Amino acid sequence: MKLYNSATHRKEEFVPHVPGKVSMYTCGPTVYHFAHIGNLRSYIMEDILEKYLRYIGYEVTRVMNITDVGHLSSDADTGEDKMLKGAQREHKSVMEIAQFYTDAFFADCEKLRIRRPEIVQPATGMIDAYIRVISRLLETGYAYQAGGNVYYDTSKLERYYIFNEHDEEDLAVGVREGVDADENKRNKTDFVLWFTKSKFEDQALKWDSPWGVGYPGWHIECSCICIHYLGEYLDIHCGGIDNAFPHHTNEIAQSEAYLGHPWCKYWMHVHHLNTQNGKMSKSSGEFLTVSLLEEKGFDPLVYRFFCLQSHYRKGLTFSWENLENARAAYDKLVARIASLDTDGAPDDPEAAPYEEAFRQPLGNDLNTSLAITRLYDVLKSELGGAAKRALIAQFDQVLGLDLLEKAARKQAEQAQVSVTASAGYTVTGEGDPEVDALVLQRAEAKKAKNFAEADRIRDLLKGQGIEVSDVPGGAVWRRV
Numbered sequence: 001m002k003l004y005n006s007a008t009h010r011k012e013e014f015v016p017h018v019p020g021k022v023s024m025y026t027c028g029p030t031v032y033h034f035a036h037i038g039n040l041r042s043y044i045m046e047d048i049l050e051k052y053l054r055y056i057g058y059e060v061t062r063v064m065n066i067t068d069v070g071h072l073s074s075d076a077d078t079g080e081d082k083m084l085k086g087a088q089r090e091h092k093s094v095m096e097i098a099q100f101y102t103d104a105f106f107a108d109c110e111k112l113r114i115r116r117p118e119i120v121q122p123a124t125g126m127i128d129a130y131i132r133v134i135s136r137l138l139e140t141g142y143a144y145q146a147g148g149n150v151y152y153d154t155s156k157l158e159r160y161y162i163f164n165e166h167d168e169e170d171l172a173v174g175v176r177e178g179v180d181a182d183e184n185k186r187n188k189t190d191f192v193l194w195f196t197k198s199k200f201e202d203q204a205l206k207w208d209s210p211w212g213v214g215y216p217g218w219h220i221e222c223s224c225i226c227i228h229y230l231g232e233y234l235d236i237h238c239g240g241i242d243n244a245f246p247h248h249t250n251e252i253a254q255s256e257a258y259l260g261h262p263w264c265k266y267w268m269h270v271h272h273l274n275t276q277n278g279k280m281s282k283s284s285g286e287f288l289t290v291s292l293l294e295e296k297g298f299d300p301l302v303y304r305f306f307c308l309q310s311h312y313r314k315g316l317t318f319s320w321e322n323l324e325n326a327r328a329a330y331d332k333l334v335a336r337i338a339s340l341d342t343d344g345a346p347d348d349p350e351a352a353p354y355e356e357a358f359r360q361p362l363g364n365d366l367n368t369s370l371a372i373t374r375l376y377d378v379l380k381s382e383l384g385g386a387a388k389r390a391l392i393a394q395f396d397q398v399l400g401l402d403l404l405e406k407a408a409r410k411q412a413e414q415a416q417v418s419v420t421a422s423a424g425y426t427v428t429g430e431g432d433p434e435v436d437a438l439v440l441q442r443a444e445a446k447k448a449k450n451f452a453e454a455d456r457i458r459d460l461l462k463g464q465g466i467e468v469s470d471v472p473g474g475a476v477w478r479r480v
């Protein structure tokens with residue numbers, strides 16, 4: 001397949017380090033709050049990449065970290081500690097917060113059909129590895145101690161910026177956020193590997209180290225967790241585009257200095273989800289979560305479908321109206337699948353070109369919207385219903401939209417409608433013949449002008465939460 005590599009700024013043919021196998025690393029969430037749907041867009045698109053690689057026959061091993069220590073509110077080592085802030089906000093311990101939001105994150109992932117990686121590693125579980133790697137970086141001169149902390153010396157690198165050419169202005173993160181620059185740093189781009197002189201007196205989690213009691217910086221966890229589980233050569237590292245700098249840039253600096261050779265070959269970055277007011281974030285505007293989508297009556301898979309309708313390297317604008325449109329399209333798609341007949345054989349040889357037509361756009365840097373168009377082409381085709389269903393089942397291994405399951409549920413709901421007719425009077429209900437019979441009795445009582453009996457039955461049904469509406473030629477009932 002062809003994949004756009006942010007490190008080389010072009011689409012490249014994907015060739016894994018070991019034939020047939022793919023090692024894949026994803027930066028996981030910082031578990032101090034719910035994930036917003038902008039973060040989840042990245043995880044959805046990474047999930048598509050993983051599923052596509054499996055679909056075309058690769059064996060994929062995927063690792064994700066969980067950041068439960070060391071991530072400050074500015075990615076450049078300034079600002080408040082996110083975990084500490086979360087714990088204070090909710091009057092809980094840092095570990096309680098971490099557990100709660102880790103569970104919440106995976107619950108959201110499940111609702112969005114994002115596969116859980118084989119290996120999920122909380123940052124606090126790998127302290128020994130950080131100490132080992134930092135020690136080596138100190139020995140080899142890539143790191144230095146200053147003011148009690150250990151820093152990475154970015155001036156030791158031939159090339160620091162991998163993803164883009166930043167100028168000095170962009171680096172003045174501290175200045176931009178009104179936080180004092182760290183006087184200990186030799187170069188503006190240096191970053192903390194280990195904090196001992198923390199400005200957070202009440203930092204909850206601290207560990208012993210050769211440099212004093214303290215805690216790791218944010219970036220070191222990903223390098224160490226990744227190398228520990230996936231070895232010295234990584235095929236694909238993914239994440240949101242806002243992690244490219246400084247986080248991924250620093251991961252490369254650490255990993256390659258430690259290993260002494262190139263580390264990750266392909267970098268996949270998913271672009272922002274925007275609102276009409278700009279980039280979505282937890283701190284500005286409406287805090288959009290999967291739970292909020294559900295509260296507003298949206299199936300989380302409608303959001304997945306919405307994300308798949310655009311390319312992962314383009315910004316996507318979220319609005320309730322756009323999501324409403326996605327819902328209409330998704331419901332219509334499910335209804336079309338539900339109405340397919342069962343004609344023909346599932347393994348029709350005529351189906352092969354349709355499968356190829358689906359595979360091709362995904363293999364070209366994950367063009368998901370074109371892949372969905374190819375799904376509609378199947379529905380429009382001359383193939384029999386059985387072959388169409390078989391293709392949809394295959395495509396959905398990548399798309400993860402539960403299309404056949406939803407269609408089956410829709411059919412079942414439709415089949416549950418009960419119809420009881422008597423003397424030209426038709427009762428349509430939600431699948432309970434006893435209720436149908438009562439509604440019919442009421443109609444007969446009315447016809448016989450026995451209004452007391454008709455009212456008694458109506459009240460009886462009302463007591464069971466059933467609403468009856470008279471329609472031409474009969475009645476329709478539903479539970480309210």
Ligand SMILES: [Zn+2]
Pocket residue numbers: 026027028222247251
């Ligand atoms: Zn990371």
